[in-house]
Amino acid sequence: MAPKDEACVSRQYRHGTLILVTRFDTAGGSVELTDLMPLGLATSHVVRLVHGTSGSVTISSEMAQRFEYGSAVPWVEALDDGTIRAICGPEMVLLCSPVRHHGEDHTTVADFTVRAGDCIPFVLSYCPSHQPLGPWLDPQKALQDTEAAWRAWSDRCAPWLRDATFTLLALGGAGYAEEARAWRDWLMRAVAGSPEQMQIMYGIAGERRLPEWEATWLQGFETANPVRIGNAAASP
Secondary structure (H helix, E strand, O other): OEEOOOOEEEEEEOOOOOOEEEEEEOOOEEEEEEEEOOOOOOOEEEEEEEEEEEEEEEEEEEEOOOEOOOOEOOEEEEOOOOOEEEEEOOEEEEEEOOOOOEEOOOOEEEEEEEEOOOEEEEEEEEEEOOOOOOOOOOHHHHHHHHHHHHHHHHOOOOOOOOOHHHOHHHHHHOOOHHHHHHHHHHHHHHHOOOHHHOOOOOOOOOOOOOOOEEOOOOOOHHHOOOOEEOOHHHOO
16 A cells, blocks of 8 residues: 555554554655554554645555465455455455455455545455454554553663563563563473473474475565475474
8 A cells, every 4th residue: 555656665563562653755745644453452453644744745655465374375355345355265354444446366455545634544454264244443443452452561661672572581671571481381391391392493382293384485685585384394
């Protein structure tokens, strides 16, 4: 999502949060994109609020959803209320916004204009495809709740260290005893058993089997190849 005209781009996090604000300044006006993932919900959502700060800016939006590491194109349809639904086997992603989208070359696209004072929401939600649709998320409330939750968490640390999450020692030293204990508990679950079977790495849920394979249809950064999924270094 970006202005159709040439723009100067800047980004920053809202203080004490992981809410990202991207600002586009064009000759005709300025807009800000506020991106967040609400905390503590049963399903996963990405919320984007497009706020016009000055003038008028025409925005182009493109969404090309792919599943199975980019190898599977989903079945995409527009529901009666304008929601875009993409389904691929057990997976389902929904895009809810007042902006009307349409399909174009296996991509969901839209052009819309943002004027000073406008705030246009986009909510991308994931849920299993066999389950009924849940209640729609209120994007403004999600922003308020998420910002409050992040600040309540980060305000416990003085001073705030951006890299505190990188190591267990930093978590403990920064005063996040609960997070440090949770990490320790995860580690104990992952390595449970014979010490001789301890691995140098595990999956995010503590999985031991991390078979490595190549996604030959993908390219890495600056076309680097091969792209590998998993990590053979987990095996002895």
